[in-house]
Amino acid sequence: MAPNKKASVEKTQTTKPAKPKSVKNKPEKIKATTSKRQPVKPQAAQQTTARDYVRFPLARRIEHLIMLVSFTTLGLTGLPQKFPTSDISIFIARLFGSVEILRAVHHAAATVMMFGAGYHILLAGYQLFVERSRLSMLPGFQDAKDALQALMYNLGIKKSRPQMGRYTFEEKVEYWAFVWGAVIMGLTGFMLWNPITTSRILPAEFIPAAKAAHGAEAVLAVLAIVLWHFYGVHLKSFNKSMWTGKLSEQDMLHEHPLELADIKAGLAQRPLDPALKRKRERIYFPIAGVLAAAMLFGIYGFVRGEETSIKTIPPLVGDESVYVPQTPTPLPTSTPIAASSNDPANLTWDGAIAPVIQEKCSMCHGQAAIGGLDMSTYENLLKGGGNGPAFIAGDSANSKLVQLMEKDIHPGKVTPEELARIVDWIDQGAQEK
Amino acid sequence: MNKKIPIRVRLILLTIPLVLGLGLLTAALAGLSGSASAAPASQTPMSNDTCLTCHSQPNTSKQLGGETLLLTVEKEMFDLSVHGNQGVACVQCHTDIASFPHPDYSVGSKREMQLALYGATRQACIDCHQEQSANALNGVHQQALEAGNTNAAICADCHDPHYQAPLEEQPRSASLETCARCHSTIYETYTQSIHGAALIDENNPDVPTCVDCHGAHGIQNPRAAEFRNTTPQLCATCHTDAAIMDKYGLSTAVLSTYVADFHGTTVTLFEAIHPDQPTDKPVCTDCHGVHGIRSVDDPQYGIGMKENLQAVCERCHPGASADFPNAWMGHYIPSPDRYPVVYFVDLFYKILIPLVLGGMAGFVISDFTRRLIERRKGGMH
Numbered sequence: 130m131a132p133n134k135k136a137s138v139e140k141t142q143t144t145k146p147a148k149p150k151s152v153k154n155k156p157e158k159i160k161a162t163t164s165k166r167q168p169v170k171p172q173a174a175q176q177t178t179a180r181d182y183v184r185f186p187l188a189r190r191i192e193h194l195i196m197l198v199s200f201t202t203l204g205l206t207g208l209p210q211k212f213p214t215s216d217i218s219i220f221i222a223r224l225f226g227s228v229e230i231l232r233a234v235h236h237a238a239a240t241v242m243m244f245g246a247g248y249h250i251l252l253a254g255y256q257l258f259v260e261r262s263r264l265s266m267l268p269g270f271q272d273a274k275d276a277l278q279a280l281m282y283n284l285g286i287k288k289s290r291p292q293m294g295r296y297t298f299e300e301k302v303e304y305w306a307f308v309w310g311a312v313i314m315g316l317t318g319f320m321l322w323n324p325i326t327t328s329r330i331l332p333a334e335f336i337p338a339a340k341a342a343h344g345a346e347a348v349l350a351v352l353a354i355v356l357w358h359f360y361g362v363h364l365k366s367f368n369k370s371m372w373t374g375k376l377s378e379q380d381m382l383h384e385h386p387l388e389l390a391d392i393k394a395g396l397a398q399r400p401l402d403p404a405l406k407r408k409r410e411r412i413y414f415p416i417a418g419v420l421a422a423a424m425l426f427g428i429y430g431f432v433r434g435e436e437t438s439i440k441t442i443p444p445l446v447g448d449e450s451v452y453v454p455q456t457p458t459p460l461p462t463s464t465p466i467a468a469s470s471n472d473p474a475n476l477t478w479d480g481a482i483a484p485v486i487q488e489k490c491s492m493c494h495g496q497a498a499i500g501g502l503d504m505s506t507y508e509n510l511l512k513g514g515g516n517g518p519a520f521i522a523g524d525s526a527n528s529k530l531v532q533l534m535e536k537d538i539h540p541g542k543v544t545p546e547e548l549a550r551i552v553d554w555i556d557q558g559a560q561e562k
Numbered sequence: 563m564n565k566k567i568p569i570r571v572r573l574i575l576l577t578i579p580l581v582l583g584l585g586l587l588t589a590a591l592a593g594l595s596g597s598a599s600a601a602p603a604s605q606t607p608m609s610n611d612t613c614l615t616c617h618s619q620p621n622t623s624k625q626l627g628g629e630t631l632l633l634t635v636e637k638e639m640f641d642l643s644v645h646g647n648q649g650v651a652c653v654q655c656h657t658d659i660a661s662f663p664h665p666d667y668s669v670g671s672k673r674e675m676q677l678a679l680y681g682a683t684r685q686a687c688i689d690c691h692q693e694q695s696a697n698a699l700n701g702v703h704q705q706a707l708e709a710g711n712t713n714a715a716i717c718a719d720c721h722d723p724h725y726q727a728p729l730e731e732q733p734r735s736a737s738l739e740t741c742a743r744c745h746s747t748i749y750e751t752y753t754q755s756i757h758g759a760a761l762i763d764e765n766n767p768d769v770p771t772c773v774d775c776h777g778a779h780g781i782q783n784p785r786a787a788e789f790r791n792t793t794p795q796l797c798a799t800c801h802t803d804a805a806i807m808d809k810y811g812l813s814t815a816v817l818s819t820y821v822a823d824f825h826g827t828t829v830t831l832f833e834a835i836h837p838d839q840p841t842d843k844p845v846c847t848d849c850h851g852v853h854g855i856r857s858v859d860d861p862q863y864g865i866g867m868k869e870n871l872q873a874v875c876e877r878c879h880p881g882a883s884a885d886f887p888n889a890w891m892g893h894y895i896p897s898p899d900r901y902p903v904v905y906f907v908d909l910f911y912k913i914l915i916p917l918v919l920g921g922m923a924g925f926v927i928s929d930f931t932r933r934l935i936e937r938r939k940g941g942m943h
Contacts, residue, residue, distance in 0.1 A: 213827040219834045228831035276925075283928035321824075324889055325882055333888035337823070337896075338903040345911035349918060357922045365929065438878045442842050452713050453747045493616055499662075540663055542625065 181375040182392065188252070193371050195245045202238035204351045206231050211344045239318055240432055246311055247424040251417050259409040260401060265295040268305060272298040294387040299361050306357075310350045317343040323435040476554045478507045478561045485547045486510070493541060507561045525555040608660070610637075613652045616662075629672040639725050647728070655686040655723065673712055680716040687717050697780030705783070715744060734771055735761055741772045751853040756860075758853075768806050787840040790847075791833040794820060797846045819893045820846075842878070849874050866892070 185193070209218030209231060225231040256262045275291040276298045282290050296304070320327040320339035327336055362368040368384075370376045381389040475481050486504050487495070494504040494514075502514025513519050513529075520528035533539050534548050543551070554560075567575075614637055616622060622633040640646040645655075656679075658665050667678035688695040698704060698717070706714035717723070720740045738761070742749035752758040752772075760766035775796060776782070782789045798817040800806050807814050820826035828843045847855075849865060858866035865871045871887040879886065896904035 209831060210827055213821060213830040219831065222831045223835050227835055228828050231831075232828075280925060280928060283925075283932040285932070325879060325886065328883055328886045328889060332903075333883075333885045334901055334903050336889040337891055337901065338907045340824070341904050341907045342911070345908070345915065349911070349915050352915075352919055353922060356919060356926060360926045360930070365933070438842070439880065440842055442844070442848065442878055451748070452711075452744055454713070454744050455742060455746045488621075491619070495619070499616075 179378040181377055182381050182389070183374055184370040184376045185374045187374065190371055190374055192245060192249060192252075195241060199238045199242040199245065200350075200354070203235060203242065204347065206235035206238065207344075207347050210235070211347065236322065236432070239314075240428060242311070243315065243428050243431070246315070247421070247428070250424075251421060254417060254420070255413060258413050259406060261399075263295075266301060266304055268298075268301045272301055292386045293384075294391070295385055297384065299357070303358055303361070306350075306353060310346055313342060313346045314350070317346070319431055322431065323437065325437055326435050476550065476557055476560070478510075478554075478559070481550055482554050483507075485543060485550065489543050489547070490541050520555050520559060522559040523556060525552040528555050531555065608651065608653050610652050613659075624675075626672050626675055627670040631672045631675055635724050642727070643722075643725050644728050645723065645726070655683045657686060658682045676718060677712060677716065680718065683723075684717070694779045697777070701777075701779055701781040702783045703781060713744065719743070733765060734767070735765065737771050737773045737778070738762075748853050755851070755853060755855045756857050757855060768800070768809065770800065786838070788838045790845055791829065791837055791839075791841065793845040793847055794826065794829065813893055815895055816893045819891065819895065823890070844878070848877075 205221060206225070209222045209228070212218050222228050222231050225234060257264070275293055278287055278291040279298070281287040291298075317339035320331075320336055321343060324333075324336050327333075327339075362371070366380075366383075368380075370380075376384070378389075490504045493499040494502050498514070500514045500516065502516075502519065503509040503512075504519070510519050516529055519530040525531045531548070531552055534543055534551070614635065617633055617635045618637055620634055624631045624633055653659060665682075667675060667682075669675045669678050684695075695717075703714045703716070707716070738749060738752070738758075753762055757769040760769045761771065776784060794817060801812065801816050802814045802818075804814050817826075821830050825843045829841060829845060832839070832841045832843070849871075850858075851863070854863070856863040858864045861867070863870065865874055868884070868887055871890075872882065872884055875882045875887050875890075891901050891904065894900050896902070896908065898905055
């Protein structure tokens with residue numbers, strides 16, 4: 130027998146020797162006693178040494194861990210993006226620092242998952258082409274029958290659970306749902322990550338459609354994992370095979386009795402001629418290499434291909450000045466009544482002087498006659514006020530009016546030209562008319 | 563001692579304290595009267611007529627560095643104003659002016675004079691208008707003033723302290739004209755907008771004025787990230803209110819559809835965590851315009867037009883194709899007529915998810931129940 134056999138029991142009734150048959154997509158027929166799906170009696174199993182069976186080699190377990198971590202990360206970082214207004218979302222986003230970091234982590238986890246998917250494809254290709262293993266994960270009519278039987282057994286209609294092989298219908302549902310989901314999420318994820326590129330290939334309406342599909346599929350995937358997967362491997366019975374890689378004889382009997390029988394019958398692992406294996410590898414590895422390169426290139430394009438937007442938005446209200454006052458400013462000012470045009474040469478009270486005095490002084494020294502000084506008329510000005518006469522005709526230097534105006538302490542002021550005029554008027558005798 | 567003090571001595575002794583007492587009393591009274599004249603507000607404020615002796619004279623003015631500051635206060639108008647109505651005395655605000663000559667503010671320009679008066683009378687505003695003053699002191703105008711911008715608005719720039727009519731008597735557009743005094747270009751832009759045109763043409767009560775969006779006193783810096791990040795909530799105040807929107811046939815789903823899409827999701831999450839940090843995702847005003855908002859159907863500017871919308875998109879997405887704007891569903895909720903692909907994807911999942919999860923749940927429950935029963939029975943399966 131070939132050295133890589135697993136079962137310790139050798140049945141005398143051997144089957145056909147291994148032959149390089151092209152597998153195509155059909156599972157090989159199993160020509161053992163178990164093909165009629167007879168229930169395996171527990172006593173038969175007890176004759177063998179109870180041992181563990183390898184279910185998942187290390188590579189598979191690492192693959193599962195990678196998918197587990199990336200899936201959980203994607204779900205966690207995706208949730209706030211689908212439900213941004215809920216408190217849980219804000220809490221998660223805050224945990225990651227900001228929504229931008231959250232999104233970057235989501236993208237990173239998606240990339241990891243893409244690598245995982247790529248590795249899975251290459252590995253499946255190896256098993257398909259090189260090892261020509263049974264396509265034990267493919268669903269078939271038998272799985273539907275198993276599912277129905279299981280349901281009917283649960284409902285108490287049938288008397289026994291179905292006996293299933295390496296992958297039960299539950300596991301096949303799990304696997305193919307994951308494949309379906311990964312394809313959808315990858316495609317729609319691409320459309321969301323690279324909307325400009327997408328809008329060149331498809332009508333742009335497909336982008337919000339992709340968002341709808343992406344979010345809905347995510348909800349479905351997460352809830353399906355929680356409902357179906359967690360129940361199947363955690364709650365129903367705690368299945369450690371994805372961590373330890375092994376299942377006990379007991380577990381094999383309960384979960385995968387047909388596979389157990391095959392193993393014991395020596396049918397499970399067909400020995401592969403090393404020369405043949407190498408020949409196939411020589412064909413497959415280059416193909417796989419090309420495929421891997423293509424996938425890496427694809428992932429790179431996915432992630433880095435498009436610069437969707439510029440990073441800083443130019444401000445809308447830019448350098449445009451905010452302070453642009455209306456002119457003339459409507460703030461309460463009004464130009465005083467223009468000084469009546471008078472001949473400055475007419476240096477008399479009635480001519481050039483009275484208008485100036487009235488304009489500049491009458492607010493206080495008119496009716497108000499502050500300090501007893503009324504400057505509204507020539508006579509009153511001559512009379513003066515509490516400080517005596519306001520001016521001395523002919524002597525401007527000693528006129529109180531001039532002295533006060535020159536000092537610039539008085540609230541009422543005249544312009545230098547006006548003061549000069551007054552000085553001239555006084556020096557020329559301060560004539561009234 | 564049995565010695566009697568003679569009456570003469572007694573009289574003299576009595577008069578000393580009397581004289582002393584009277585002297586003290588006189589001094590005290592003199593002191594009081596002296597202080598009373600210095601601070602009339604503490605007792606009876608100086609009558610307005612005293613001030614109006616000079617200040618009612620028409621064309622009373624003061625030259626300040628080439629500009630003319632009008633000092634006349636028209637009594638009739640003041641009496642009709644809010645302050646005049648309440649009988650506010652001149653010196654209640656101008657607390658530093660008690661007599662003539664007035665304190666010299668030593669200013670060289672009209673604006674400096676106004677700022678000096680603001681400094682002298684500010685406490686008076688605060689004393690009566692506490693809430694508004696507190697808000698204004700936190701506002702952007704005060705910040706600009708403190709940074710050295712003397713053009714920044716002070717109380718008197720917006721509210722004429724002498725002639726301010728009661729606010730209830732003023733139309734809503736009055737606040738526009740106030741802001742326009744300094745922000746005239748923004749005012750011009752606003753009058754062209756759909757909001758401004760409605761306000762000015764019809765005095766429409768539903769459209770926002772400057773104050774409705776920016777506030778009156780505690781004005782936030784509108785260029786700061788904090789204001790920008792809260793813009794969706796600001797616009798939503800009216801644009802999700804069916805009582806207003808139904809009058810104009812406008813959708814109230816604008817905020818929910820914005821938040822459901824990529825831009826709004828990001829801004830919502832961003833604002834919740836970093837309200838004062840800038841984000842590069844657009845808010846309402848980035849697409850619709852700030853002051854010059856038009857109807858989306860406006861032939862020239864409306865972003866209901868695909869070309870106009872593409873120009874908007876290209877601001878951040880250079881190289882976007884003409885079809886790219888169709889990725890935004892325009893605040894519409896997908897239906898078989900509008901964005902049917904999205905609608906049918908939604909519908910598909912609305913059916914698929916309950917079907918799948920329901921089926922799974924059903925099976926899981928049946929499986930779990932069966933195992934419980936078997937365990938109770940103690941048998942093997």
